[in-house]
Amino acid sequence: MEARSPEVIPEIIKHVDNIFHNSSFSTKAETERADTLEFLSMLGNVNQLIGVLSSIVLFTILLVVGDTMATSDVKKGGRRKS
Helix, strand or coil: CCCCCHHHHHHHHHHHHHHCCCCCCCCCCCCHHHHHHHHHHHHHHHHHHHHHHHHHHHHHHHHHHHHHHHHHHHHCCCCCCC
16 A cells, blocks of 8 residues: 555554454554564574574584594593603
């Protein structure tokens, strides 16, 4: 839906929400700017989730490498060369 001027946008939002208020498919009308900001905040959460998962994977790889090195040292007799 397009508004003829920015001043009437709040009225249009209220009107659209009132039309569907009692239906089983109620709406939450908002401006395009508000929708974009909401999407960007959601995208920020996805980036944080990917960062946390990457850190967990890296830590797990380090644990596996450390365990492999310790196991290799034990199999060779457990002595360190000086």
